[in-house]
Amino acid sequence: MLKTCVGSSAASTLARRRRFASPSKPNGLAKVQSVLAVASGKGGVGKSSVCVNLAYTMQKYMGLKVGILDSDIYGPSLPTMVPASVAEKVYGSDRGGILPLYFQGVPLMSMGFLRPGEHAPIRGPMASAMVKQMLTTTEWGELDCLLIDLPPGTGDIHLTVAQEAALDAAIVITTPQQLSLVDVEKGIRMFDQVKIPTAAIVENMSFFVCDGCGKRHEIFQGSSEKLAKDFGIPRFFRFPLSPALSRTGLPFILEDDSSSIAEMLRREYQRLAKEAQAAVQELKGAFRPSLRSEVAGALLILRSEEGEFAIAAREVLLECRSAKMRDEMTGKRLFRDDEIPQNVTALELSSAGRYAMYIRWSNEHRSLFSFDHLKEIAAKKGQIWGKDR
Known part of the structure; x- marks a missing residue:
């Protein structure tokens, strides 16, 4: 049973509808x-x-x-x-x-x-x-x-x-x-x-x-x-x-x-x-994220119009496309699987504009994932979450 969410403040921020700032015009x-x-x-x-x-x-x-x-x-x-x-x-x-x-x-x-x-x-x-x-x-x-x-x-x-x-x-x-x-x-x-x-x-x-x-x-x-x-x-x-x-x-x-x-x-x-x-x-319309995420232990819970998925945090980190993880021109991995701890967890999620999010990991790495990329990972490696829990 996973009842306690880590980084709940960031997660709750992502889980709510919000607008980009729109102050009154001079x-x-x-x-x-x-x-x-x-x-x-x-x-x-x-x-x-x-x-x-x-x-x-x-x-x-x-x-x-x-x-x-x-x-x-x-x-x-x-x-x-x-x-x-x-x-x-x-x-x-x-x-x-x-x-x-x-x-x-x-x-x-x-x-x-x-x-x-x-x-x-x-x-x-x-x-x-x-x-x-x-x-x-x-x-x-x-x-x-x-x-x-x-x-x-x-x-x-x-x-x-x-x-x-x-x-x-x-x-x-x-x-x-x-x-x-x-x-x-x-x-x-x-x-x-x-x-x-x-x-x-x-x-x-x-x-x-x-x-x-x-x-x-x-x-x-x-x-x-x-x-x-x-x-x-x-x-x-x-x-x-x-x-x-x-x-x-x-x-x-x-x-x-x-x-x-x-x-x-x-x-x-x-x-x-x-x-x-x-x-x-x-x-100009209300901001409605196409994907919402939260952290629960070693899992990322991803909710989108396609459904609700639980993905092992390590599986997500292995798909990171940052310059430290992959060659920018070829996409080839610059690391070995055994260099990523089995017990790695996501500590914090934060919004990156309208279409992406940052993830801070327990091994001190930081990733940037677009919502579309996270959806691809969920479709390949995620498990249906929430129906029988």
């Missing part, structure tokens, strides 16, 4: 239907380019009213991404707000517009206050979606935006290199902590297509798709390396470029725009 965002952050763990991955082109894709191909906030105080990119003629003086409104600049009907705001050419050192709290002012006092008007281009990393500005913008979700941009993936994982964990779901991962500059042979070449070997699967993030995109995205002065999506690589990019941006909008609408 006045400047009162008529904005949804707010989507575009983030990256490190700089140089093309985050700002993706943000700007995604916004104009939403407007051009989906007919949505979209705005862009460049929240990078130290290195604003928006003035470089749009025509220089837009970078005129910013004015205040009669109501005490800030009037955004416009290009092709999209409202824009950036510290590069408010203080063009200034690069003074600014302490974190002051930078956060500047972002808050741009976010909450800019008169965005009626928008279907506001895209916020976050600075690289996980700092004060990220927390300010998370608290003030009532973010619906985040899109995380990375490149195939391992260093970028490590930083992306930190970003996803940060969003998890502030209860903001990651709606999609975009692997930018993922490959290039040769002009001569038309073959796809993958220069770097990364595992962004594995990262998405590990976190249970269902939307994953790979964008090619293209000279069109290195040009500045006009968003690529507005250019008249009929090359095959440009057409490929347009299709991918349209797919991302549709999926991002669908994710936001999906996440």
Whole structure:
């Protein structure tokens, strides 16, 4: 008989319905239907380019009213991404707000517009206050979606935006290199902590297509798709390396470029725009985990729509796909079965966003399992639980 659950606090948290944080919107965002952050763990991955082109894709191909906030105080990119003629003086409104600049009907705001050419050192709290002012006092008007281009990393500005913008979700941009993936994982964990779901991962500059042979070449070997699967993030995109995205002065999506690589990019941006909008609408509802779990001795009790299963904790740990347990490229085991204690137990479960969970084990190992992966393990190795106990 297993009556006492270990880690019951974490288990009960998972067993209840809960919502991602949804604070009331400040006045400047009162008529904005949804707010989507575009983030990256490190700089140089093309985050700002993706943000700007995604916004104009939403407007051009989906007919949505979209705005862009460049929240990078130290290195604003928006003035470089749009025509220089837009970078005129910013004015205040009669109501005490800030009037955004416009290009092709999209409202824009950036510290590069408010203080063009200034690069003074600014302490974190002051930078956060500047972002808050741009976010909450800019008169965005009626928008279907506001895209916020976050600075690289996980700092004060990220927390300010998370608290003030009532973010619906985040899109995380990375490149195939391992260093970028490590930083992306930190970003996803940060969003998890502030209860903001990651709606999609975009692997930018993922490959290039040769002009001569038309073959796809993958220069770097990364595992962004594995990262998405590990976190249970269902939307994953790979964008090619293209000279069109290195040009500045006009968003690529507005250019008249009929090359095959440009057409490929347009299709991918349209797919991302549709999926991002669908994710936001999906996440606005109540959070209902597709799988609930709790710890009971050396068993994990998994409850889903398919039924209720008991799985030996050790059997679950043996399926862990972490870098310490398996080769990231081949999936080959990096351990022997006898290295995993027979009496290993799961000590704690905690939510990892909308689609996954962390498990802390008695042998000091930590695992990340998507709900889908746990369901696969339950189907293969679980036993029906609860009917005759």
